[in-house]
Amino acid sequence: MNFDYAPAPESRDLVTIDAHYGLFIDGEFVEPTDGTSFKTINPATEEVLAEVSEAGPNDVDRAVRAAQAAYAKVWSKMPGAERAKYLYRIARLIAERSRELAVLETLDNGKPIRESRDVDMPLVSAHFFYYAGWADKLEHAGFSDAPRPYGVAAQIIPWNFPLLMLAWKIAPALATGNTVVLKPAETTSLTALAFAQICQDAELPAGVVNIVTGDGATGRALVEHPDVNKVAFTGSTEVGRQIQRAIAGTTKGLTLELGGKAANIVFDDAPLDEAIEGIVNGIYFNQGHVCCAGSRLLVQESVADDVLERLKSRLTMLRLGDPMDKNTDIGAINSPAQHARIAELIAAGDEEGAQRWTAPCVLPDKGWWIAPTVFTGVTQAHRIAREEIFGPVLSVLSFRTPEEAVIKANNTPYGLSAGIWSEKGSRTLWMAERLQAGVIWANTFNRFDPASPFGGVKESGFGREGGRQGLGAYLQREVR
Numbered sequence: 001m002n003f004d005y006a007p008a009p010e011s012r013d014l015v016t017i018d019a020h021y022g023l024f025i026d027g028e029f030v031e032p033t034d035g036t037s038f039k040t041i042n043p044a045t046e047e048v049l050a051e052v053s054e055a056g057p058n059d060v061d062r063a064v065r066a067a068q069a070a071y072a073k074v075w076s077k078m079p080g081a082e083r084a085k086y087l088y089r090i091a092r093l094i095a096e097r098s099r100e101l102a103v104l105e106t107l108d109n110g111k112p113i114r115e116s117r118d119v120d121m122p123l124v125s126a127h128f129f130y131y132a133g134w135a136d137k138l139e140h141a142g143f144s145d146a147p148r149p150y151g152v153a154a155q156i157i158p159w160n161f162p163l164l165m166l167a168w169k170i171a172p173a174l175a176t177g178n179t180v181v182l183k184p185a186e187t188t189s190l191t192a193l194a195f196a197q198i199c200q201d202a203e204l205p206a207g208v209v210n211i212v213t214g215d216g217a218t219g220r221a222l223v224e225h226p227d228v229n230k231v232a233f234t235g236s237t238e239v240g241r242q243i244q245r246a247i248a249g250t251t252k253g254l255t256l257e258l259g260g261k262a263a264n265i266v267f268d269d270a271p272l273d274e275a276i277e278g279i280v281n282g283i284y285f286n287q288g289h290v291c292c293a294g295s296r297l298l299v300q301e302s303v304a305d306d307v308l309e310r311l312k313s314r315l316t317m318l319r320l321g322d323p324m325d326k327n328t329d330i331g332a333i334n335s336p337a338q339h340a341r342i343a344e345l346i347a348a349g350d351e352e353g354a355q356r357w358t359a360p361c362v363l364p365d366k367g368w369w370i371a372p373t374v375f376t377g378v379t380q381a382h383r384i385a386r387e388e389i390f391g392p393v394l395s396v397l398s399f400r401t402p403e404e405a406v407i408k409a410n411n412t413p414y415g416l417s418a419g420i421w422s423e424k425g426s427r428t429l430w431m432a433e434r435l436q437a438g439v440i441w442a443n444t445f446n447r448f449d450p451a452s453p454f455g456g457v458k459e460s461g462f463g464r465e466g467g468r469q470g471l472g473a474y475l476q477r478e479v480r
């Protein structure tokens, strides 16, 4: 007998969305000087949620000047213990408003409420709590006896974890004494604007945090502004390269957190049921819109059939649909542009001869959706094994020996993360020493903690976010 779930929708009444949002500059919401705006939509329903301002070069300039003045007059003069009070206050306000923020994130991004409520929001406030604790202890963080902030930090973030990426950027920047101008991604501005209101509620001094909304052109104007001292970017490797070129020859500090093509490696001695959960979490969490997603499953040949059978059976149970429903596992693809990119790579997988399996689920009529997809018969030459798909698409390859697993795992220009599933600690450590990845998970995947540094090697970027190491990204290198 089959039981079905009754709908369990989270209430939308928790949030009030304004029809129009200005830019947050110098502690206030202001209209852009050229008056342009764009619509932000709910990708699960195609409903227009609000109109968001597009910051032009003049607006970016205003924001940078506000950040510069706040740095010089207030923030750089304030003792770390005082800065910490503001960060603790922000952390508490986020925790108090987490249900509302989770709903807003789900509406604007399309991710399941279960994830925004249980993963994103708890990590957001945890990040502010964590870095609040460092603000008065910077001289003990191992960088310098007199650590110096950069000044004005320009921060550009993507749409996959909108408020979490904001927290990863703003919390360490403020803790170290920088002021910031942050640009959220154009499809997911609303939680950043809600954060601006939280800064007002926390009575954060004007200009310490500025939020300019807009697309890549706004981002470029921000990166290239001569009075920006530090640039922190998370997004595609292509834009990361453009940014690196744009600031070459300047004294601006730079950290880049870019794409990935992580190997999730399952050995024959792995606890298989747990590994299946880890594979699912690795690539289908957040619709696969995850830079460290375990998008290449490397499974030892002797257990490959068993793993695939269990995986498909598990995927058949996932529920795709209304992101606001508390029972939903797979939400909407964030934008039509991202949907097109994923569809193009799925088509490439078909054309190049891999075998596609798709989880049986009914896709809603409105919005953008992709059912969990598994490709077998994938070779290392296939595009789906080489390129970041950033969607719920898994490429399965097999291996026979640990040596072969290492060679295949490292056969990518990326190096953000990797997963190892094995019961043997010695084998896990042997593998971890040889894998070229900034983050390596053992018998788990996509596990995050503010105290743990995160970041890549090779074309996945440089610099770390999180942990003591994350402070280093916002402190000037000292000559000692």
Ligand code: NAD
Binding pocket: 156, 157, 158, 159, 160, 183, 184, 185, 186, 214, 215, 216, 217, 218, 219, 220, 223, 234, 235, 236, 237, 239, 240, 242, 243, 257, 258, 259, 260, 290, 291, 338, 341, 388, 389, 390
């Ligand atoms: P993107 O790199 O274009 O956008 C990321 C952010 O950079 C956005 O805020 C965007 O407005 C801004 N931006 C764009 N061009 C810029 C420029 N020239 N200068 C400064 N800022 C600029 O990413 P996308 O187009 O949204 O997605 C494309 C692909 O990138 C995805 O398919 C995925 O593979 C990858 N991606 C990776 C991450 C990650 O977390 N590493 C996040 C998003 C996307």
Ligand code: MN
Binding pocket: 040, 041, 042, 043, 107, 108, 109, 187, 188, 189
């Ligand atoms: Mn949106």
